[in-house]
Amino acid sequence: MSKKNIIVVAIMDIMCQKIHFFLSMIIIGASLAIIGYFSLFSNISKLNRDECDKILTKGINGTGVMQVFSSSNSNSQKELIQNAYDSGIFEFVGVWEYAINAFPLPNELLQTRRSNMGYAADATPWVYVQKSVFGLHNIKFSQRINNTDENWNNPNRFGIYLGANYNGIPVGTTYVVDRYGESVEFEVLGIIKKGQMMMSSDVCAFGRADELTSLSILDDVIIMVYSGQPPLWVGTYSNGAYVAAGGHTLKEARDYLENRAKELDIDLESGYLSEGFRAEEIEENDLQRVDRELSGLIIVTCVLLCMCIICMEMLGNRRQYGIYYANGFSLKDLLEIQICQNIIRVLLPMIGAWFILSKYLEKLYDIPIFVGTEGSRSAMVASKMIEACSTYESGKLLAFWRNQTALPYMIIVGIALFILCTVIPVLIIGGKEPYELLKDTRG
Amino acid sequence: MIKLENITKKYMDDSKDTIALDGLSLEIAEGEMVAVLGTSGCGKSTLLNILGGMDRPDSGKYFFDNEEVSSYRAIRLHNFRKKNIGFVYQNFSLLNRYTVYENMAIPLLARNQKNYRKKIMDCLEQLGIAEYANKFPQKLSGGQQQRCAIGRALMTDCRLMLCDEPTGALDSKTTIEIMGILCEENKHGKTIVIATHDSDVASNCTRLVKMSDGRILI
Ligand SMILES: Nc1ncnc2c1ncn2[C@@H]1O[C@H](COP(=O)(O)OP(=O)(O)OP(=O)(O)O)[C@@H](O)[C@H]1O
Ligand SMILES: [Mg+2]
Numbered sequence: 001m002s003k004k005n006i007i008v009v010a011i012m013d014i015m016c017q018k019i020h021f022f023l024s025m026i027i028i029g030a031s032l033a034i035i036g037y038f039s040l041f042s043n044i045s046k047l048n049r050d051e052c053d054k055i056l057t058k059g060i061n062g063t064g065v066m067q068v069f070s071s072s073n074s075n076s077q078k079e080l081i082q083n084a085y086d087s088g089i090f091e092f093v094g095v096w097e098y099a100i101n102a103f104p105l106p107n108e109l110l111q112t113r114r115s116n117m118g119y120a121a122d123a124t125p126w127v128y129v130q131k132s133v134f135g136l137h138n139i140k141f142s143q144r145i146n147n148t149d150e151n152w153n154n155p156n157r158f159g160i161y162l163g164a165n166y167n168g169i170p171v172g173t174t175y176v177v178d179r180y181g182e183s184v185e186f187e188v189l190g191i192i193k194k195g196q197m198m199m200s201s202d203v204c205a206f207g208r209a210d211e212l213t214s215l216s217i218l219d220d221v222i223i224m225v226y227s228g229q230p231p232l233w234v235g236t237y238s239n240g241a242y243v244a245a246g247g248h249t250l251k252e253a254r255d256y257l258e259n260r261a262k263e264l265d266i267d268l269e270s271g272y273l274s275e276g277f278r279a280e281e282i283e284e285n286d287l288q289r290v291d292r293e294l295s296g297l298i299i300v301t302c303v304l305l306c307m308c309i310i311c312m313e314m315l316g317n318r319r320q321y322g323i324y325y326a327n328g329f330s331l332k333d334l335l336e337i338q339i340c341q342n343i344i345r346v347l348l349p350m351i352g353a354w355f356i357l358s359k360y361l362e363k364l365y366d367i368p369i370f371v372g373t374e375g376s377r378s379a380m381v382a383s384k385m386i387e388a389c390s391t392y393e394s395g396k397l398l399a400f401w402r403n404q405t406a407l408p409y410m411i412i413v414g415i416a417l418f419i420l421c422t423v424i425p426v427l428i429i430g431g432k433e434p435y436e437l438l439k440d441t442r443g
Numbered sequence: 444m445i446k447l448e449n450i451t452k453k454y455m456d457d458s459k460d461t462i463a464l465d466g467l468s469l470e471i472a473e474g475e476m477v478a479v480l481g482t483s484g485c486g487k488s489t490l491l492n493i494l495g496g497m498d499r500p501d502s503g504k505y506f507f508d509n510e511e512v513s514s515y516r517a518i519r520l521h522n523f524r525k526k527n528i529g530f531v532y533q534n535f536s537l538l539n540r541y542t543v544y545e546n547m548a549i550p551l552l553a554r555n556q557k558n559y560r561k562k563i564m565d566c567l568e569q570l571g572i573a574e575y576a577n578k579f580p581q582k583l584s585g586g587q588q589q590r591c592a593i594g595r596a597l598m599t600d601c602r603l604m605l606c607d608e609p610t611g612a613l614d615s616k617t618t619i620e621i622m623g624i625l626c627e628e629n630k631h632g633k634t635i636v637i638a639t640h641d642s643d644v645a646s647n648c649t650r651l652v653k654m655s656d657g658r659i660l661i
Contacts, residue, residue, distance in 0.1 A: 005552045016540040323536050326497065328525040328553035328599060330518070 001333045010340035013320075021345070024309050028417075029349030031302035035413055036357045038295040076264045083260055089253045106175035106186055109222060112166055143171045144190035157185045161223040164194035186224070194219060303417060310342065310421035335422075342422045350414035444634060445471040445494065445603070450503035452489050452657075463489040464500065465657035471636065473602075476629040478645035479638045481654035487638035490654070491605045494636060496524040507603075525554065529596030533608035535588040537580040543567070543591050544576040550599040559598075566594045570624065586617035593624055604628065606637045610644055622647045 014021050142164065156179075162169060175186040261267075321334050329337075452464040463486040471477055479487050492498040493505060496512060499520075505513040512523055529550075530536075537546050544563060551559040567573040570590040572583070580588050589609060596604055606625065610618040618641070626647060629635050637648060645651050653660040 001553055002555045005555055009549075009552055012541070012545065320538055320540075323538055324549065324553070326495075326530045326536070327550045327595065330521040330525075333553070 001329065001336075003336075006333060006336045007340055009324075010337045010344075013317075013337065014341060014344065020313070024313055025345055025349045027309055028306050028346055029353045031306045032346075032350050032413065032417075033353035033357050035299050035302045036353060037360075038298045076266050080257070080260055080264055080266055084257060087256055089256050106177050108175065109162075109166070109169075112169065141190040142167065142193045145171050145187075156182060157187070158224050159189040160186050161190045161192055162188055163192050163219040163221045163223075165219045166222075167191050192219075192221075192223075303413075303420075306346070306417050307421050307424065310345065311424060313345075314338065338422050342418050346414055346418040346421065350411070444473040444508060445469070446504075446506040446509075447493075448504040448506075450490075450493060450500040450505065452486070452493065452498070452500050462657055464493070466503070467657060467659055468503075469652065469659055471634065473634055474629070474632055476626065476635045476647075476649045477637070477652055478648035478650070479636060479652050479654055480640060480642065480645045482640060485654045486657040487654060488607050489657075491607050491636065491638050494603070495528045495530060495605045496520045497530075525599075527602050529599040529601035529604045531589075531592050531596045531604065531606040531609045533611040535580070535585075535592045535612075537588055537591055537595075539580050542577050542579055543572065543583070546580065546591060547595050547598055550595060554599070563594075563598070566597055567591075570594050584617075585613050586620060589613060589617075589621055590624065593621070593628075597628065602634060604633055604635045606635065608639055609637060610639070610641065615643070618644065 141161070169188055169191070171188055171190060173188045176183050177186065178184075321329075324334060324337075325331070447467060447469045450464050450467045451462070454461040454463055465486075467486075467490065479490060481487055489498070493500050496515075500513055503513070504511055507523065507527065512520070515523060537543075538549070541549075544567075547563045547566065548559060551562070556562075564573060564576065567576055570593065572587050572590050572594070575583055575587060575591075580591065583591065589612075593606075593609070596606075604625075609625070610621050613621060622644060625635055625637070629649070635648075637644065639645060
């Protein structure tokens, strides 16, 4: 029997039981949506932690975010951080401070900024970071000068990177500003590409999880880099985020920090960001277990529902198959008709379910309630992390769900269902003696 | 054309075994119209199913055109059935969800025939039910339904037509009409085997075979 005729018969079959078929498609589609949702739901906390970690560190090997708490006096703390810099084990990441008044602004830049943002814009344009942060975040530049380290021996010389909205200023422009009677030089080293983001310290600050600001767009920002001595105010905050880099592992970095703290008699608490999440997660283990088990139950129920519906449909058609058989269809033809119908019955609702689900998740995602309850701190942090991560590269995480997790997941579920639901009924039908099948045609 | 040698067929039930065919031997020549007559449960349907390749004998040999059909594997058996056999059943076995026309088209679809509209309409015309082509079987009388079922069997261009109580559900007037159609087909060269317990039906046939308890009597 030709493939075309198989399709003709399959469609003929569907057309003479449209309502029936349509209803089964709706039930299967709804089940698939529920399966998809709950399987995503049960995976979501894992996704948060792993994916955000990956995205925040850009997947660079040997990097990770670590936080340090210290309640000791700021002087020894300053020394500790100073030592940490000098050790070369640490790279400073993302903990940026606004330095509104610390340095005088070149007037021209101030004016450009005002015309960019309007006079009402009062947010600080100044960001001070250690230059290695660029290595971590792979910030992209539209123009850039490569600077050798010799340029940086002068403590009165700073490099600046300008946000994309300053792109009228050519790279290499140098500003000289008077500061306490000394002249300080600022050289434009590069223009940052539009839409680039940088993590702020807050994302790592567990203690202030509810006030996270996480990432900021760098379009209007002036980043000042300086690789010499850290500025005076470096020790004035106690939460820090660091990464180990340059061939050192996070553990080495942490060991160094803890040993040094002991030597300096500093009361230090340190931990990796992901560790923090894990610790929080353990607290919520019970809740999560219930979630997981409930999800599993719902998934299994829905799969069974789909299977039963398809089995029932097919068993209800047995008489029909007997008649087909007696009229020259082979068992293979019957199987192919089944497959053809089930493709429509399962894969079509699957695409629909996936579409609705992704729209729904997008909506849900704006109000990130799906990672946990209000009171759950790690859920808050995780949701903010996701927020941060997704804005980091225009909805990267959402795209990840949509394109790399949700769709294949739905496809796998759909295909599994489809195989289960085709094979089992066909075994029931095909496993019978043709004679038995014929009996059905008479009864 | 057909030669059955010592065919036996048993049905295993959990309570007891039923011997439906018990060492049955039979020859049928091309162009014959054979009536298989016997009481209910004597094995007529079982015999027809074996002849039509719907079922296999437990032992014995079945030759069709000197080829041993009983040794065929599934695919060859299916091809044999598709090429040679047309079935007509007592209760018409029409698909109620399909129109008369669509019912007629089923064997043609299975055989990958193209442009079959004319063929179907000609056949319906000949059987006198052309006006019902787009009606559903439930709206037809028993005789009309059986004509449709016969028409469907004819669509297969089979050489051997197997009719299992084709008139079982019909009154005597309609029975005569249906037998007339079958005789007509037989005159055109089709070999027909009819299972029945109606001796009037049997008297229309060119040959009579009596069965009892899975054996041939005469
Ligand atoms: N699938 C089956 N399982 C068990 N026994 C069966 C099966 N099919 C038929 N039989 C038995 O085999 C015997 C022959 O059945 P068959 O259907 O061939 O009779 P028949 O001559 O066609 O009867 P009828 O005139 O009532 O149609 C009967 O005793 C019946 O009970
Ligand atoms: Mg019978």
